[in-house]
Each structure stands twice: as C-alpha cells, then as structure tokens.
Amino acid sequence: MTETDGQLAEMLESYPETVKKNRKKHLVIKNEAAESCPQIEANTRTIPGIISQRGCAYAGCKGVVVGPIKDMLTITHGPVGCGYYSWGTRRNKARADKTTPKDQVYSQLCFTTDMQEPDIVFGGEKKLAKMIDEVVALYHPRAINICATCPVGLIGDDIGAVAKAAMERHNIQVLAYNCEGYKGVSQSAGHHIANNTIMEKIVGTGTERKPGKHVINLLGEYNIGGDGWELERVLTEIGYTVNCVLTGDSSYLNIKTLHLADLNLVQCHRSINYIAEMMETRYGTPWLKVNFIGIEAMNQSLRQLAQCFGDPELEAKTEVVIQRETARVTAALDQYRKVCAGKTAFAFVGGSRSHHYQYLLRDLGMEVMVAGYEFAHRDDYEGRQVIPMIKTDADSKNIPELHLSPDPEKYREAHEHLSITKEQYEELKKEVPLSYYEGMYPNMKGGEVMIDDCNHHEIEELVARYKPDLIFSGVRDKYVAHKLGVASKQLHSYDYSGPYAGYNGALNFARDVTNALMTPAWNLIIPPWEKNGNEGSENHA
Amino acid sequence: MSHNTAKQVNENQCQQCMPLGGVIAFKGIENAMVLVHGSQGCSTYMRLVNVEHYNEPVDIASSSLNEKQTIYGGEANLKKAIDNVLRVYQPGVLGVVTTCLAETMGEDLDRIVADYRKERGETGIDIIPVPTPSYSGSQTEGFWAATRAIIARYARATEKHDRINVIVPHISPADIREIRRLLDLMGCAYTLIPDYSLTLDRPAGGKYQKIPLGGTRTEDIARMPGAPLTIQFGETCPDELSPGRWLEQQFNVPLVNLPLPTGVEATDRFLLALQEFTGRPLPEALALERGWLLDGMADAHKYNAEGRAAIYGEPELVYAVVRLCAENGIAPAVIASGTRTSRLAACLEPVIANLDERPELLEETDFATIEAASLRAAVNLAIGHSGGKFFTERHGIPVVRMGFPIHDRIGGQRILIVGYAGSLSFLDRLTNSLLEAKYATYRERIRHQMGITGGI
Numbered sequence: 001m002t003e004t005d006g007q008l009a010e011m012l013e014s015y016p017e018t019v020k021k022n023r024k025k026h027l028v029i030k031n032e033a034a035e036s037c038p039q040i041e042a043n044t045r046t047i048p049g050i051i052s053q054r055g056c057a058y059a060g061c062k063g064v065v066v067g068p069i070k071d072m073l074t075i076t077h078g079p080v081g082c083g084y085y086s087w088g089t090r091r092n093k094a095r096a097d098k099t100t101p102k103d104q105v106y107s108q109l110c111f112t113t114d115m116q117e118p119d120i121v122f123g124g125e126k127k128l129a130k131m132i133d134e135v136v137a138l139y140h141p142r143a144i145n146i147c148a149t150c151p152v153g154l155i156g157d158d159i160g161a162v163a164k165a166a167m168e169r170h171n172i173q174v175l176a177y178n179c180e181g182y183k184g185v186s187q188s189a190g191h192h193i194a195n196n197t198i199m200e201k202i203v204g205t206g207t208e209r210k211p212g213k214h215v216i217n218l219l220g221e222y223n224i225g226g227d228g229w230e231l232e233r234v235l236t237e238i239g240y241t242v243n244c245v246l247t248g249d250s251s252y253l254n255i256k257t258l259h260l261a262d263l264n265l266v267q268c269h270r271s272i273n274y275i276a277e278m279m280e281t282r283y284g285t286p287w288l289k290v291n292f293i294g295i296e297a298m299n300q301s302l303r304q305l306a307q308c309f310g311d312p313e314l315e316a317k318t319e320v321v322i323q324r325e326t327a328r329v330t331a332a333l334d335q336y337r338k339v340c341a342g343k344t345a346f347a348f349v350g351g352s353r354s355h356h357y358q359y360l361l362r363d364l365g366m367e368v369m370v371a372g373y374e375f376a377h378r379d380d381y382e383g384r385q386v387i388p389m390i391k392t393d394a395d396s397k398n399i400p401e402l403h404l405s406p407d408p409e410k411y412r413e414a415h416e417h418l419s420i421t422k423e424q425y426e427e428l429k430k431e432v433p434l435s436y437y438e439g440m441y442p443n444m445k446g447g448e449v450m451i452d453d454c455n456h457h458e459i460e461e462l463v464a465r466y467k468p469d470l471i472f473s474g475v476r477d478k479y480v481a482h483k484l485g486v487a488s489k490q491l492h493s494y495d496y497s498g499p500y501a502g503y504n505g506a507l508n509f510a511r512d513v514t515n516a517l518m519t520p521a522w523n524l525i526i527p528p529w530e531k532n533g534n535e536g537s538e539n540h541a
Numbered sequence: 542m543s544h545n546t547a548k549q550v551n552e553n554q555c556q557q558c559m560p561l562g563g564v565i566a567f568k569g570i571e572n573a574m575v576l577v578h579g580s581q582g583c584s585t586y587m588r589l590v591n592v593e594h595y596n597e598p599v600d601i602a603s604s605s606l607n608e609k610q611t612i613y614g615g616e617a618n619l620k621k622a623i624d625n626v627l628r629v630y631q632p633g634v635l636g637v638v639t640t641c642l643a644e645t646m647g648e649d650l651d652r653i654v655a656d657y658r659k660e661r662g663e664t665g666i667d668i669i670p671v672p673t674p675s676y677s678g679s680q681t682e683g684f685w686a687a688t689r690a691i692i693a694r695y696a697r698a699t700e701k702h703d704r705i706n707v708i709v710p711h712i713s714p715a716d717i718r719e720i721r722r723l724l725d726l727m728g729c730a731y732t733l734i735p736d737y738s739l740t741l742d743r744p745a746g747g748k749y750q751k752i753p754l755g756g757t758r759t760e761d762i763a764r765m766p767g768a769p770l771t772i773q774f775g776e777t778c779p780d781e782l783s784p785g786r787w788l789e790q791q792f793n794v795p796l797v798n799l800p801l802p803t804g805v806e807a808t809d810r811f812l813l814a815l816q817e818f819t820g821r822p823l824p825e826a827l828a829l830e831r832g833w834l835l836d837g838m839a840d841a842h843k844y845n846a847e848g849r850a851a852i853y854g855e856p857e858l859v860y861a862v863v864r865l866c867a868e869n870g871i872a873p874a875v876i877a878s879g880t881r882t883s884r885l886a887a888c889l890e891p892v893i894a895n896l897d898e899r900p901e902l903l904e905e906t907d908f909a910t911i912e913a914a915s916l917r918a919a920v921n922l923a924i925g926h927s928g929g930k931f932f933t934e935r936h937g938i939p940v941v942r943m944g945f946p947i948h949d950r951i952g953g954q955r956i957l958i959v960g961y962a963g964s965l966s967f968l969d970r971l972t973n974s975l976l977e978a979k980y981a982t983y984r985e986r987i988r989h990q991m992g993i994t995g996g997i
Contacts, residue, residue: 014629015625015628045605045607046581046605047605047621048602048604048618048622049602049604049605049621049622049624049625049629050625050629051584051600051601052581052585052605053585054582055581055585055586056580056581056583056585058582059582059586075550078641079558079641079674079675080551080558081557081560081561081641081675082558082582083554084590084928085557085586085587085590086586087553087554088931089589109931110552110554112551112554113550114551114554115676116677117677119676120641120645120674120676127549130549131550134548134550135550138550149641150579150580150640150641150642150645151641151642153611154611154642154645154646181579181580181583181642182607182608182611183607183608184607184608185607186581395608395609460749460751474589475589475593476585476588476589478592479592479597479598480598483745483748483749484747484749485747496949525745525747526747
C-alpha cells in the first residue's frame, strides 16, 4: 500500500492547528526513492492533553533498568502508587544461582517509603534513612537502589546524602537515582539516569573475570518471559560465556565486572546505548547491535558476533547451531505461516522492538505497515549517524551527561578486547557494523509509515485507514484494538507468554500470533438479524 | 492496631494512589473525560492498572508536566491540555484530578480553571477540579472525594421528588448492575452515582466511540438534593469524605448508610429499607433468590466452618466480605486494608464481637505484614485483589479474587458479590476454593495420620 502526505494529513484534521503542525513532524512515510531517512521529530515534549502512551523518568529508571537487577533491593522514595504500579508489571524473570541464592533475589518485592503529608511538609529524609536501616536488618542486601518520585525533587530531599550516610553505616553500596517523573520528556530520561549511575558507581568495581575464551555481555535485554534465558542457551552452546544480561536476571556482582568482558551486545538500543558507548570510551570495549528476534535476524546476529573474534572454531560451531536450530523450528513455523501469511500489522513498542519484530513477522509472511516508538530518539529511527546533528533541548540538557575518559589502567584497544590484530579489526569493521545502529528506517518498505509517540486518537485513525489484522502494542491500546474488531498482542509483557526471542521464542510467538488471528469472536460481531446493512453498534444489548 | 507500627518500610503495597480513585469516579459520569494534572507517568500508570483490571480502553489525559513547569508552574500546560481534550473528545464533563507533583508544586486548580473559563468564554463543558495527592490518601479516599466533588458541583436546591439517591463505593460494574436490578425489581426510581457499569464494561459491537455510552446523567445529579432519601453503601466512609453526609448536611436529604448488600443480612437490610420506602412487599423473584442463598449457605456450612480467611483490600469491600464470612462460619482471621482513613475498625466491632476468636485487624498495612499475620493465624483462604498473589503463591494459600485491581486473571469487571444471587455465586467460589484445597491434600493427610500406605 502506498500512502501520501495528504492522506495521513486527514488523520490530523481533528487537532487544533498547533498540535497538527507538531504531530506532522513525528510522521515519516518511507520513500524508497529517497536516499536517506527524512528527519523525524522524536524525544521532544509530549503535547498536554493528547493521550500519549509514554511513561515517566521513574518508569524508565526503576521500572525498566534498575528494577530487574535481582540482588539489589530497590526502594521507591515517594507516596504510594508509583511503587505499586511498577511492581512486577514487566515480567522480568530472575532465578537464583550459585552466586545469588534465593533469599537474595528481591525482584518480586516492592518497597516504598509511602510518604504521607507530614513527610512532604517536613521532608522525607529521616524516613528514608530509617527504612534503609530496616531493609538492611531484614534482608542484608548486597546493594540498594533508591529511586525518587516527583515530590522528592520538589521538597528537596537530598537522597544522595541519605544514600552516602547509609553506605557508611552499612558498608554496602546505596545508590540514589534522581529520576523524578517530571524529568525529561519520557521514560527515556530515566534510562539515561540509570545508565549513568550504573556506569559511574558499579561497573569496574569487580575484579574476577568469568572463565571462558569469549566473554560477552548482553546489554538491553530484560529477560521478559525468559527471552534472555533462551538467548543464553544458544550463546552458551556456541561457546560464549555470558557474563551479564543487563538488566534481565542480572546481578549486582555481574554488573561490577561488565568491563572484564570482551564485547558488549546491544539488544534494546534506546535504553542501554549509553552504557555501551561509555564503556567503549572508558574501557575500549567494542559493542555490536544485535537483533535476536526472528530466525533470519537471529542467524545474522550470531554470524556477525562470531566474526568479531576471528576464531574459526567459533564460526564453525555457530554454523552448526544455526543449521540445527533453524531446521528444527522451520517445519513448525511453516504451519503457522499458513495462517499468518499476507496479514498486516502495526507495531508500537519498545526502544528497538518495533524494529526487531518486523523481522520475525516477515519470517511468518506478515508485514508491518505502521511502526513507531513511544520514547525513542531520532537515531532509533534514522540511525546513529544523525546523533551529532540532534539539537539538544532543555529537557535533555537537564539529564546529566557523564564525560568519561579512558581508564588509565583498565583501558584496552578494541582489538585487544577481541584478541585479534589491529589489521584484523580494521577489516572486521568493514564487514560488521560495530558501534553502530542503523535505526528502523532502512528496514521499512516504501509506503510504510513511521510514527513517533503515536497517541490514542492516531491509533484509532490509523486502524480505520489501514485495517491491520493485528496490533502489537502495550496493554493500554490492546482493548481499543479489540473494540475495533482487530486482534492485538501485548508486546511489553507478552500477555503472560514468552519467551519470544531466539529460536524457541519464534515458535512461541508464531503460536500466539496465530491464536490471536484465529479468534472466532471477530466473525460473530454482527448478529444474524443484522446481516444486511447495519454494521452493529457499540451497545448491542 | 498493626503490631509493628514503628515500621517505616511499606513492603508490597496493598493500596494504590488517590487520583486513581478519582479517575474511576469520573468514569461513572455520562459523557465525561478525565485529566490528570501532573507528570504523564501518572496517567500512564493509572491507565495500565485500570486497563488490566477492566479489560477496556480507559482514556486518561495528562497535562504532561516537565521540569520547567516545576519551576514556573503548570498553568499553561493544564490549559493546553484542557483545550486538546475538549477538541478531540468533546466531553460534557471534564474531571481534573491532581497528583503528588501538582499539589507539592502548590498548583491552585480552582483559580486556573476559573481563569480558563474567563479566557475561553462559554465552552459548554463543566470542569471539575479535585485535589487528590497520593500522600493524603489511597484510591479509596480519591474515589469518595471525587464523587462528593461531582455531586457538590451539580447539586442545587430543587423541588422534592421521589427518585432516591444511591451512592456506591468502588465496586465492580457487575455489582453496580446487580444493585440496579434490585432497585428496578423493587420498583424504585433512583439516581445511582457513580455509574460506571457500562462505561468500564462496554459491550463489543464492532464500533468504537471515544467516550463510551452510560454513566450518571448530570441533570439527575443536579436533582439529588430533592430526593426523599440517600442510600449510601459507605459505612466505612469517613464523614468528611462522605457524599451522602454532604447531601444530608447541605440539603437535609435523609442518609441511610448501609453495608454493601453482600450476604443475607446485609441484603435484607437494603431491601427492607426499600420496602419501607416504597411500601411494596418483596417481589417473588427476590424471595426465591433469598431462599436459594439460604439453602446454599446451609449446605455449605460444614465446609465453610473449616475456613480461616485473610481478607484484604479497600475498606468497604473488606467490611462486606467479613460480614459474609462471619455469616457463613468462615473465620475472618486476618482483616487488612492499605487505606488509612476509614471507619473500618468501628464498623467491624459489632460483627467481630461475637466471634469465637478475635481477628487480627491491620489498617494502613502492607502485604509483608498481612503475610506474617496470615501465617501466624494459619489461614487457608485469602480473599482480595491480585496484589496478594505473591504471598499466597509462596505459601500455597488459595486466593479468591475480588476487589481492585485484578490483573492476573480475566474479568475483574464481572466479579459479583452483591445481592442474594451474587452473594451465593461468590460464596460458592469461597466454598469451592476450600474444597479444592481439601481434595488436594485431605486424603494424604489422613492416610499419613492413620499410617496407611498404598491404599487407593
């Protein structure tokens, strides 16, 4: 389907003029003839009153990045609500292991200072300090996170000072994150704040490298529904030692030694690219953007990964695993493809997922017609080459940038990390896009639409215009789709399913998508006595 | 009453935030939209929890305050937000609830809204601000505060009429529908508020409109002061938040505060009040339902008498369920609420006074405390919302889901606990949960006690 500016403009008609002008800049229609991606506006302020799907800095910091670290006890400093809403909603799976026993896994617990009016008036520092003492006495955690909510910044609670004092009292790390919900323009600000603190305070403090020839970190993988575990299964079999999956099922101990790995893989670009970049600066660790969603994508990422180490044995084993796993799942996927082929979808999810899932859907013969992110920046759409051109606005300037320099003792050149020669590394860079992300745009087809911060109203309009068979989004849009008679699949927490990554994940996903598409209810909406003409109304009863 | 009142840490919260309750109340008003004045994360989180519970689209706008507004004030954002909501949704009523952020900033909502009216002229919509900072209360207080503010906004001295006022607490759409059915069967004319029985439980018909049909009509709310009677299912609601008390104080509408009609005795009280008011006897259909409930209670008592329940959630629901348990021989061993401001303890006193064993009552509590109390009391049943799933899973305690939010099961909006028929279906769920646990464990336990191995 091809689309023109004019047609999409109709969607914006019900907005006031200024809103229309603003939203138009967040829309790009792929034009195959054009050489590069037209500029898309992203990471700018949400328009008040427009029902955006975006969350806040606290959600990005506590909910996404630091919450899943399993052996760190995370305290939400603020009134009740924020803590409850971020309790277990993202389904980051965690397990006990040799270094982290069951009683040190806190992911299922939710701690808040539950501030009351006197705390707002007189300050909440004392309450927070006492609470830290309590949880230390109760749980003896290895380290503690304190995440601030909106009022904390306004009343001037110095959570950094409370953390520092607690650290001295208890002799464990206590980290304070000033991720008040009003900071930045979306959860993206919270990702950045979390990345900074993890980088500054935790990474580099460990000394023991995990045994193995090729030790890697998988950054920006949150182990939702066990995604990270499926990837670890494959990576381990090929011969890698996975030091840390950040932050799904990660432990504080593993994060301390991030710098001792040879290579960083980046799955979710938006939420974790800061750490990848900062580690490259400080330790020289190279990073590779990967996509483990979809069979073809998975295979390509595994091949690129193997190439990085110039190890023929590793490359050979990679091929063996790829051949075996692909053969194993192909027959089953073919069955699902019979239902899925030719179907169309929308994807509005994540910091790379709207891009990643396009590969898996194409494996199933489906095409994504409209895709977008809630909280992405221009580079997630257009590619990292635009980063120097991005104009930093006031909201982003308020998020501190760490200006790191190479660590005098721990810095090593990229080729040294990969145990290859400098020449080999130069060759490698020509073949494998190290330290680069091309964004979503190159993968889209002509006429398909990219839309940033798509809101409630626009989803309705787009559904009416494109009549997709399936919408991949969060739970907040899910039932709008259902009311419109379109199947939907929750891609934030997978509707309590998963894993969807890797080979086994592709099978689970294909099954769930097929089930969604086969829902008999869609064919029963019109009662037999209204078959002619009347399309039904909201209230049939 | 919590035996570790000195504890600062709230570990695994039992309550949600105040604006959430305000949002739900506004969803029960016809042609209404709601806007949260604060960071957009607040509305996003509240949409999440509502959408997961009701399995419905739940549109909540936000003024999307950023760092700049924390310094210069949120007035411009709020006005812009109102403009955009009016343009896209064209509501008749716009509720504006505040957040911790807006209240800590000291936003003067009344003035901003008055200014907005002055600047924009007659917009034809009613903007109703309600202060709901989460440090002042939970969703329960938010629900009552918003309901009261809505009534106060429309109520005016009006000639006497015979439509009674019915004010409901935060219950399920199915419960609201059942209360309406009872009122209809009794032949009453009534204004029920807030009525989200249709707006948060929309039938599917292949079409979609931004603001769903249904909700209490504002012209009916305006006439509430002329009603002969207010029935409020809000015995636990403190007077300063009570919408029914407000109508009584301002307009002398007699208030009958009742427990939710859950169980025989509470449903009797509701229907007796209606019989006295209408002068009509109980319709045959309801007499039959009462009989079926009693029959079911008699049959199930021998199983229920082994029940020891932890009951947690919002005060009014907890109160109703404790009454039902007491009526059926299930010991309410642990009674808990995350809410601070309620009359729960006083309401419960007569109910628990005659029990064999004094229950442990926990208010303003968290699940860590409820868990410890439940283990001490050896409960074998939990009744409440999905927040209890973590501690119950850990200890293998069956949970009968009820209340808000239900996010790990489908159909939170359809959970029915009121009326004779609703009480019976709910009681069956309780009894069957006990039976299920018994069937799974009893045989082994008895065999073990009798030293029998290898039997079938």
